[in-house]
Amino acid sequence: MEPGVGAGGLIRDPDESRRASALFDYHERSKHRLDRYAPGPGGLDWANQPDPFRRFAGAQTVKLPFAADRLATRYNAIRRGELPAVHAFDLTGIAILFEISLGLSAWKAFGSTRWSLRCNPSSGNLHPTEGYLVCPPLPGLSAGVYHYVSRDHALERRAAIDDPSWNGAFGDLGIVVGLTSIYWREAWKYGMRAWRYCQHDCGHAIAAVSYAAAALGWQTRMLSSVADELVAAVLGIDRETDFSLAERETADTLLWIGVGASHPELDRIKDSLRNATWFGRADRLSAEHVQWPDIDSIHRATHKPVTIGRDTTNATPMPPPGDPPLDLPFATLARQRRSAVDFDGETHIGEERFYAMLETLLPRENTPPWNALDSSPSIHVALLVHRVSGLDAGLYMLLREGAALSDLRQSLRLEWLWEKRGPGHLPLYLLLPYELREIAKLICCHQNIAADSCFALGMLAPVERSFDEPWRYRRMFWECGMLGHALYLEAEAAGVRSTGIGCFFDDEMHDLLGIADHRWQSLYHFTTGGPRDDPRLSTLPPYQFLP
Numbered sequence: 001m002e003p004g005v006g007a008g009g010l011i012r013d014p015d016e017s018r019r020a021s022a023l024f025d026y027h028e029r030s031k032h033r034l035d036r037y038a039p040g041p042g043g044l045d046w047a048n049q050p051d052p053f054r055r056f057a058g059a060q061t062v063k064l065p066f067a068a069d070r071l072a073t074r075y076n077a078i079r080r081g082e083l084p085a086v087h088a089f090d091l092t093g094i095a096i097l098f099e100i101s102l103g104l105s106a107w108k109a110f111g112s113t114r115w116s117l118r119c120n121p122s123s124g125n126l127h128p129t130e131g132y133l134v135c136p137p138l139p140g141l142s143a144g145v146y147h148y149v150s151r152d153h154a155l156e157r158r159a160a161i162d163d164p165s166w167n168g169a170f171g172d173l174g175i176v177v178g179l180t181s182i183y184w185r186e187a188w189k190y191g192m193r194a195w196r197y198c199q200h201d202c203g204h205a206i207a208a209v210s211y212a213a214a215a216l217g218w219q220t221r222m223l224s225s226v227a228d229e230l231v232a233a234v235l236g237i238d239r240e241t242d243f244s245l246a247e248r249e250t251a252d253t254l255l256w257i258g259v260g261a262s263h264p265e266l267d268r269i270k271d272s273l274r275n276a277t278w279f280g281r282a283d284r285l286s287a288e289h290v291q292w293p294d295i296d297s298i299h300r301a302t303h304k305p306v307t308i309g310r311d312t313t314n315a316t317p318m319p320p321p322g323d324p325p326l327d328l329p330f331a332t333l334a335r336q337r338r339s340a341v342d343f344d345g346e347t348h349i350g351e352e353r354f355y356a357m358l359e360t361l362l363p364r365e366n367t368p369p370w371n372a373l374d375s376s377p378s379i380h381v382a383l384l385v386h387r388v389s390g391l392d393a394g395l396y397m398l399l400r401e402g403a404a405l406s407d408l409r410q411s412l413r414l415e416w417l418w419e420k421r422g423p424g425h426l427p428l429y430l431l432l433p434y435e436l437r438e439i440a441k442l443i444c445c446h447q448n449i450a451a452d453s454c455f456a457l458g459m460l461a462p463v464e465r466s467f468d469e470p471w472r473y474r475r476m477f478w479e480c481g482m483l484g485h486a487l488y489l490e491a492e493a494a495g496v497r498s499t500g501i502g503c504f505f506d507d508e509m510h511d512l513l514g515i516a517d518h519r520w521q522s523l524y525h526f527t528t529g530g531p532r533d534d535p536r537l538s539t540l541p542p543y544q545f546l547p
């Protein structure tokens with residue numbers, strides 16, 4: 001389908017057509033190709049490396065307690081959708097939520113250089129995602145809008161509210177977590193393709209919040225009908241004077257974190273904010289910037305308007321996924337999650353373990369991270385299996401929704417076998433029994449981690465569908481990031497390790513699968529295997545440098 005032609009072969013109106021074309025152009029121009037990487041800065045300008053931690057000068061700081069180690073919830077329970085008794089919505093609960101979702105997980109040191117890692121991963125460890133809290137008065141915390149500073153495990157109070165109608169807008173029990181992106185942090189290193197990585201990172205952050213909330217007995221729902229303007233207004237990132245020379249943040253999403261079926265009334269929250277007192281001015285992260293017009297263009301094209309109604313979800317009831325070998329407290333697992341930098345090229349995982357990991361990628365009611373989404377899965381997974389005992393090496397397809405089968409069969413190479421493998425309820429199909437390590441490495445920008453793993457994979461999204469509603473293109477990347485996050489945690493609980501792969505040659509993957517158009521495109525890659533650590537690096541606790 002051409003971007004200028006919409007559903008049913010109808011010519012789009014000029015504005016729709018412009019936005020669909022901008023999306024198409026960005027998607028194509030930001031592809032890495034075998035003979036040419038997507039346009040980047042050409043070198044790293046260390047003098048202008050963006051600060052990974054934003055502060056709002058002049059905002060009051062609320063130090064959060066370190067309480068996550070007291071949380072008994074185990075990962076094995078929440079991955080089955082068994083949430084603990086509801087933790088109070090108080091300062092301690094909020095502190096735990098941020099500590100094990102967006103908080104620091106460790107410091108790494110090499111010689112005299114040290115850098116921090118977080119519970120949420122990020123392409124190049126650049127962390128474009130900023131986290132916010134919007135809350136009614138809670139025990140230990142006043143009503144308001146807060147910005148989370150992961151380096152200090154603290155909240156900065158951006159807005160104070162003294163309006164009784166604000167409190168009623170939060171339903172029975174719940175808070176809102178907001179996410180924004182600072183594109184420049186990724187663009188500094190990755191140039192045009194950086195926008196994609198910001199979206200992946202946002203997906204990882206959504207999932208990280210959803211798991212942490214579940215560990216507290218809280219459900220997470222994305223407030224997906226709202227427009228970007230409302231997200232920006234609620235979080236205060238549309239306040240020109242507070243950002244004068246600082247890098248702007250773009251609105252990603254608002255997550256409702258609560259219990260029961262109640263929902264916040266966002267328009268009421270927005271109205272109350274008219275009477276709020278705002279504090280703080282965003283600091284500047286780099287002295288100089290490089291403009292990436294393609295990023296501005298895709299940002300405009302994928303603007304989210306108000307949308308009405310929820311998509312339908314059909315999470316079919318399924319038996320719980322098999323338990324992983326390690327039975328860890330969730331807080332421990334969230335902090336020990338790491339990206340592998342090298343695999344041993346030997347470790348095999350058993351097929352039962354492999355199936356159990358894949359089962360957690362299927363949506364289940366009230367189970368993180370899929371409870372955050374109110375739409376059916378749109379992403380399916382093409383697996384390049386290298387070392388899974390009991391399973392032929394080769395190409396497999398995991399359908400996260402059975403209804404996609406006929407569409408994918410038609411869109412991919414007609415010769416594929418489509419032989420069912422694994423437990424009956426797992427829609428896993430063998431397409432080709434063949435050793436694919438070398439092609440996996442080639443597709444992933446020649447990275448050894450794609451070949452030395454137990455399996456690598458690419459996530460297929462129906463990109464063409466977003467030509468009609470370009471904001472959905474962002475959501476597709478978010479869903480990929482959420483899948484990646486589930487895999488990171490699953491690998492850790494299985495005693496192996498994963499790594500997200502944003503660097504891949506898009507059309508090499510499409511050629512392998514036999515994809516010839518934009519009906520399906522690969523948006524994110526991943527790899528899981530036996531990690532080999534770098535002995536030159538030392539690891540330090542996450543908050544040992546706090547005064």
Ligand SMILES: Cc1cc2nc3c(=O)[nH]c(=O)nc-3n(C[C@H](O)[C@H](O)[C@H](O)COP(=O)(O)O)c2cc1C
Binds near residue numbers: 122125339340500
């Ligand atoms: C969207 C995304 C893309 C990534 N792409 C790659 C990649 O192509 N190659 C790689 O070795 N690591 C990649 N990573 C891993 C990051 O480098 C890693 O998350 C970051 O250094 C932080 O380390 P941590 O995950 O251990 O916290 C990616 C991570 C994300 C979230």
